[in-house]
Amino acid sequence: MTMKLIHFPMTRSIRVAWAIYELGLDVEIETRPFEREKLKEPEYLALNPVGKTPVFLEDGKPMLESVAIIEYLSNKYADGRLSRGPKDSDYADYLQFMEFGEAGMGAYIGMLAGQTAILPKEQRIEAMKIWSQNETKNCLNFLEKHLTDREYLLDEFSLADISVGYALFLIKITRNGELMDDATKAYFERLTARDAWKKVSALEPA
Ligand SMILES: N[C@@H](CCC(=O)N[C@@H](CS)C(=O)NCC(=O)O)C(=O)O
Structure with missing residues (x-):
């Protein structure tokens, strides 16, 4: 299993990088400058068809929504740490x-x-x-x-x-x-x- 985040400083990919560090996960973080026009180029659109940040790749399969990604990472790779489930009172x-x-x-x-x-x-x-x-x-x-x-x-x-x-x-x-x-x-x-x-x-x- 390989995991990679394409991170753009100042943008919502911060949520994903932040969760990766809090959870101590082994995810490659590739940081690119945030240039909106580059997000609309074919190479990037192939990863994120809506041309937004972030992109998280698990064995090459992209996930795009920052809040969904952090929940996914916690539940799949960190035993639900920093997350909550139906049995928790909060x-x-x-x-x-x-x-x-x-x-x-x-x-x-x-x-x-x-x-x-x-x-x-x-x-x-x-x-x-x-x-x-x-x-x-x-x-x-x-x-x-x-x-x-x-x-x-x-x-x-x-x-x-x-x-x-x-x-x-x-x-x-x-x-x-x-x-x-x-x-x-x-x-x-x-x-x-x-x-x-x-x-x-x-x-x-x-
Ligand atoms: N709901 C998405 C929103 C993604 C989003 O709007 N990202 C912004 C940066 S924070 C973006 O890529 N903007 C570039 C543009 O709209 O051209 C998420 O939370 O991941």
């Missing part, structure tokens, strides 16, 4: 926050990133910017309430923190960090103080 919270990081927050943060950082200024639409800010804030309020008396989303660090942690990272790198309240900022600091996060941050294209 399974409902676990599943909810795994999905919340991408399905719940991802679209609004993507829109926010587009309207505040990625699109050229003349293509931005003020109403879309305000909508994305409000919806992102709405998500952050939910998160903040949950984090009031907790260090992590469950009683201890789990893959759910990796799912949501990347969403917070995206808010930060698009310079929207001020939308986060103090509890969420402190939570993000805790996440990024982890050794595995530091290792991911050090990954550079060859």
Whole structure:
């Protein structure tokens, strides 16, 4: 069995590299520069037909969805470490926050990133910017309430923190960090103080 992650710094492949380091898995990580036009070239589209990051390859077979990949890696190669199953009392919270990081927050943060950082200024639409800010804030309020008396989303660090942690990272790198309240900022600091996060941050294209 050979496993490889094609990793692009700053993008959702961070979730996969982060989980690989947290779980101590033997996966080759090939780091490439994030150049969006290259993701639309035939060589890359053959691996990821939607032209997005990440791509994880198991014996050459690609998997594309970052949150699904980390759950797969834990259950298949790490005895479910950092994951939860139906017999665990915190399974409902676990599943909810795994999905919340991408399905719940991802679209609004993507829109926010587009309207505040990625699109050229003349293509931005003020109403879309305000909508994305409000919806992102709405998500952050939910998160903040949950984090009031907790260090992590469950009683201890789990893959759910990796799912949501990347969403917070995206808010930060698009310079929207001020939308986060103090509890969420402190939570993000805790996440990024982890050794595995530091290792991911050090990954550079060859
Ligand atoms: N739901 C997918 C989203 C993948 C995604 O949107 N990746 C972004 C980078 S974070 C991307 O590749 N964007 C390039 C583009 O849209 O051209 C996942 O979680 O893996």
